[in-house]
Amino acid sequence: MDHGTHATTGSAGIDVAALLVRLILLLATAFVAGGGLFGGRPRALPAAVAAALAVASAFVFDVNPVGAAAHAMLVVAVPALSVWRPNLARWAAGALLVLVVVETSLGRSGLEFAADTVYISAATAWFGLAQLREKPSRSGSLTLSLGLLLALAGAAQLLLSGVAFDRRLWESLFGLSLIAVVVLPLAVLFVRERKAAVLGVAVAFLAWTTFVALPEPDEPPVPGISLLRDVSLAGQQVPVLVSPQRPGRNLVHVPVAGLTVAGVPATQRLGADGYWAEVDLPAGRSDITLAADGDDTSLEVDTGDGPGLDVDPECATAALGGLVAGRQEALTSCPSASLSEEDAGSLTKMLAFLARRGAKAVTLVSDDSPRGAAAATVVRAAGLRVTSEPSPDGALVVVSGWEKAYQALTGPLPSYLYGVYLAPWLLNGPIVKSVPSSTIPLRFDPREQTAVSYAVALGDSFGGESPSVAGFRNWLGAQQPAGKVQLFASAQVSVMPYMDHDHAESGGQWVPGGTVVPVSVPLE
Incomplete structure (x- = not known):
């Protein structure tokens, strides 16, 4: 019976009452099954407790009533049959043991299920x-064998758990339970008092059923590497990104409104999705408090003692792409720190395309970042007349960072004869949706499977977050797109017929509520 506390990953809360009922129910059932298997007469009290809890679970914890009834009937049948039909009692006890293994192992498979089977069977x-009132002649060697078997199964589970070699082993109830399932069976082998030995094995059994029912603790934060975690807050699971997770100024990003982070309200940032808070973090381990709607929770961070890094939302979403892909990589620099050869080539070919169309001038929007300055140099070297004032008979070319690009594109714009052209890194929902249409040079097709997979993975992991080129590059890792430069137009019209209801917001779209389609052949 699943009492709602089966093992999961993440940070979901535990129903303490359901966990206690589960522990008592399984322990009492194991005592009854053990007594029946060896031809003894199980005591009536454990059977009565197990039967009562099995029935109560169906009403209180929404346990499957058929499973609860079967559990109650078997646990009552074993002591009853042991008086009249000992052979049938053994069969009922065997069925009850199988039921205990299944209920303990619900949601687990493979080696973990095998370890559950061995441990529960040996303890039973x-x-x-x-x-047994009369011990068999080889009870001593059998007890020794069972104790070693318990310890070996516990050690195997400890190695499978993923917490054997880090501080979660002694800093979480999950880890402490795993220690108990290994240590206690070994300790009772040296205990001469029978009741004390039984108590030790019973505690080890409870420890096993406890860790199986607990959420697996999150991996410890890696100092200096951006942190992505889900926290339970105000009745919902909220993904949280802390970047760069280094001493000093950090950006904390969440997809929902109304949160405060370390007392700082999370607010929107121009050109970026979601909500952001700037917080100062000390060196080493500390906790960040997040609060919303009268509820609060803490998030552990570990900034280490390395140098800080000034990040903006584009830089943070670049880190987010790698984290969504499952890679733990430190941010060494932000995208705005340099202009890549690929982006410089894309801009050059875009400007050559404009010149071939007949454009004589471009209105340039750049910024003072290293990338913005280098991109402005590329624009000026293209042979077109460059102005900083609107030139309606030319084109608007934006090569700045997200914030300045968003400011330049929002509000009334002159009607540029040759349209609005954006640098590749500006393909981000809030930016491209700020104008009716824009043209962007890209080396990949946002409609292809790889790009769509990234968009879906990001949206599922971070509350419908819009994709970004920097995030896509980090998500890909070493497998960067090597395609030719092609111009794509972004417009606020959705033409993605395959979008399903479950992904109505993200669904693989790079521009939620809009579309990105090619408008040129590959540029030579």
């Missing part, structure tokens, strides 16, 4: 031996 056999 120990309980059965302990209840």
